[in-house]
Each structure stands twice: as structure tokens, then as C-alpha cells.
Amino acid sequence: MSPTPINLPSTLIIEDDLYMQGIISQCLSENFTTMVFSDGMDALTYLQEGHIPDIIITDLNTPNLGGMQFLEQIKSSGFFNSIPVVILSGVDNTETRIKCLEAGADDFIVKPFNPRELEARIKIILKRSGKITLN
Known part of the structure; x- marks a missing residue:
């Protein structure tokens, strides 16, 4: 196995289900560095310690x-509000999606999802924000 390049885009994942943590991490491991937290408070502390990911999936x-x-915390902060955020949810409800998008989410993906679609959506968001270039 070859070493992972250090200059890969970084992804902060907030997911309390261990199975989903594994799926998301596995899906992104080839093209992204990942940091996984089980709850939002630990992830927020991680950010406040000065770790700034290229994208957050929660x-x-x-x-x-x-x-x-x-x-809401991320988007109200002058330090973190430019970090793209993708929401994952088992709730397939139009009102919930709209509420998240209006609060500043860059995308909303309903579980279960195709891991390749998640990766493609992340790449598009990062390309749009100038964090990566795609061929």
C-alpha cells in the first residue's frame, strides 16, 4: 500500500453511527484525508482548536x-462560515432540506446514498469553492 499524499483535501465527518462512519471514511479515503467525530460538540471543539477542514459532512x-x-454555529462564525457543509440525513422531508439549505448547507443528501455520489458532490463543491481542480 502506498503512502497517502499529505496535500489531499481534508474532510471533517460528524456521524454517530459506526457503520455509516466506516462507509463514508472508506468512500473518501482515496482522495481525502478524513477526521471523524461521533457528535457535533467534539467536532466544534476540534475546529476551535484551529483545525480547519476543506469540507464538513454532518x-x-x-x-x-x-x-x-x-x-448554525459554523455559519454564524467569522472563522468557520466559509467551510462548505454537506448534511446527511435519513429524513427525506422537503421542509427539512429547505431549512438546512437556507441555514447555509451547501448540499443535503438523503440516507441511504450511493458513496460515489457523495464523493462526486463533495468534489463539485470543493471545485466551486476553489479548493480543488477537477480534470
Whole structure:
């Protein structure tokens, strides 16, 4: 196995389900460095310690600080508000999607999802924000 290049885009994943953590991490491991947290409060602390990822992927329903509250905290901060955020949720509800997008989410993906679609959407967001270039 070859070493992972250091200059890969970084992804912060907030997901409390271990199975989903594994799926997301596995899906992104080839093209991204990943840091995984089970709850939003630990992830927020990680950010406040000076770790700035290129993109954040968060489940809506996480302990201690849910995805919507996490999103609102990030988007109201002068330090973190430019970090793209993708919401994952098992809730397939138009009102929930609209609420998240209006609060500043860059995308909303319903679980279960195709891991390749998640990766493609992340790449598009990062390309749009100038973090990566795609061929």
C-alpha cells in the first residue's frame, strides 16, 4: 500500500453511527484525508482548536450538538462560515432540506446514498469553492 499524499483535501465527518462512519471514511479515503467525530460538540471543539477542514459532512441527528445546531454555529462564525457543509440525513422531508439549505448547507443528501455520489458532490463543491481542480 502506498503512502497517502499529505496535500489531499481534508474532510471533517460528524456521524454517530459506526457503520455509516466506516462507509463514508472508506468512500473518501482515496482522495481525502478524513477526521471523524461521533457528535457535533467534539467536532466544534476540534475546529476551535484551529483545525480547519476543506469540507464538513454532518449527520442531522448527532448527540450533544445536532447537525442543524452545528450548521448554525459554523455559519454564524467569522472563522468557520466559509467551510462548505454537506448534511446527511435519513429524513427525506422537503421542509427539512429547505431549512438546512437556507441555514447555509451547501448540499443535503438523503440516507441511504450511493458513496460515489457523495464523493462526486463533495468534489463539485470543493471545485466551486476553489479548493480543488477537477480534470
